[in-house]
Amino acid sequence: MPEIQRLDGAVRGLMLELVELATGRPGRPGEELERESLALQARREALLRENGWPGEYLDSLYRCPRCRDTGWAGGEICACLEALYKQEQTRDLAPLLRQGDETFETFRLDYYGPAASAGEPGSPRRQMERIYSTCRLYAESFGSESPNLLFTGGPGLGKTFLSAAIARVTAEAGFSVAYDTASGLLACFEREKFSRDEDSQADAASRVRQLLSCDLLILDDLGTEMLTAFTQSALYSLIDSRLRGGKKTVISTNLDREGIAGRYGPQLASRLCGEYQWLEFQGRDIRAIRKENT
Numbered sequence: 241m242p243e244i245q246r247l248d249g250a251v252r253g254l255m256l257e258l259v260e261l262a263t264g265r266p267g268r269p270g271e272e273l274e275r276e277s278l279a280l281q282a283r284r285e286a287l288l289r290e291n292g293w294p295g296e297y298l299d300s301l302y303r304c305p306r307c308r309d310t311g312w313a314g315g316e317i318c319a320c321l322e323a324l325y326k327q328e329q330t331r332d333l334a335p336l337l338r339q340g341d342e343t344f345e346t347f348r349l350d351y352y353g354p355a356a357s358a359g360e361p362g363s364p365r366r367q368m369e370r371i372y373s374t375c376r377l378y379a380e381s382f383g384s385e386s387p388n389l390l391f392t393g394g395p396g397l398g399k400t401f402l403s404a405a406i407a408r409v410t411a412e413a414g415f416s417v418a419y420d421t422a423s424g425l426l427a428c429f430e431r432e433k434f435s436r437d438e439d440s441q442a443d444a445a446s447r448v449r450q451l452l453s454c455d456l457l458i459l460d461d462l463g464t465e466m467l468t469a470f471t472q473s474a475l476y477s478l479i480d481s482r483l484r485g486g487k488k489t490v491i492s493t494n495l496d497r498e499g500i501a502g503r504y505g506p507q508l509a510s511r512l513c514g515e516y517q518w519l520e521f522q523g524r525d526i527r528a529i530r531k532e533n534t
């Protein structure tokens with residue numbers, strides 16, 4: 241009975257909204273969610289009866305004996321719901337992590353030249369050693385005191401690689417981590433605001449909520465998105481609201497300081513320069529090095 245499955249899915253969605261609410265995130269009022277949840281459960285029961293089953297037929301099949309799949313046990317959020325919540329929060333990491341072996345253990349330093357170029361104080365390798373340790377420490381001790389990071393540098397230097405490594409470690413430690421490119425993220429904001437399709441709009445709204453509220457947001461390829469008045473202001477409010485909420489963000493970009501100021505204006509530039517720790521990636525494009533070696 242696919243309708244039962246659909247109803248169960250809807251109840252699950254409401255449970256997640258409840259957790260978001262309980263963790264202080266903005267959303268619909270709890271009474272409304274509860275009312276809706278009870279209505280769905282009543283429909284499910286009626287549907288079972290209509291099809292010749294006892295209304296409580298599925299109730300003995302609780303996945304969680306502690307809370308009987310309500311998400312609440314003894315006035316608290318049940319551990320099963322917390323686990324589900326984290327899983328939902330990190331499901332979009334799949335495309336980033338599926339590339340597989342981009343971890344701190346597989347990060348190679350021999351791609352970065354050991355010799356300093358003229359006029360530079362250190363070599364790319366020294367610089368990348370520093371960046372690698374910073375990122376590793378960052379991931380392993382991630383918490384509310386962590387800074388925001390900004391990875392800057394040319395293409396193919398390992399920015400997305402180290403972002404993925406950080407995402408993996410922090411997500412495994414139980415933090416909610418979201419990954420998106422600037423253009424993907426802004427497309428979501430646009431859909432939330434302008435879409436006429438209700439489903440697509442609701443979907444985008446839930447994603448936007450996640451992007452605003454997750455513990456760690458990995459924002460990749462800043463500067464490659466199409467810039468409009470809307471995307472510019474959406475980006476500004478995203479960065480600003482995460483700063484104000486004490487939520488951490490790791491940004492990657494090919495732009496330097498002037499590039500950022502020129503493209504996004506002084507307000508955003510001031511936040512990115514003042515509130516982010518900048519890590520300047522150096523070396524030669526590893527995509528090119530790999531091609532030469534094959």
Ligand SMILES: Nc1ncnc2c1ncn2[C@@H]1O[C@H](COP(=O)(O)OP(=O)(O)OP(=O)(O)O)[C@@H](O)[C@H]1O
Nearest residue numbers: 346347348349394395396397398399400401526527
């Ligand atoms: N230190 C490294 N060790 C092993 N592989 C690496 C390393 N750095 C990068 N790579 C590989 O090189 C390729 C390019 O790296 P990555 O995508 O991280 O570059 P990027 O700095 O994000 O570039 P862009 O600015 O173009 O997005 C990827 O396939 C990545 O797995």
Ligand SMILES: [Mg+2]
Nearest residue numbers: 399400460492
């Ligand atoms: Mg990249």
Ligand SMILES: [Zn+2]
Nearest residue numbers: 304307318320
């Ligand atoms: Zn439970």
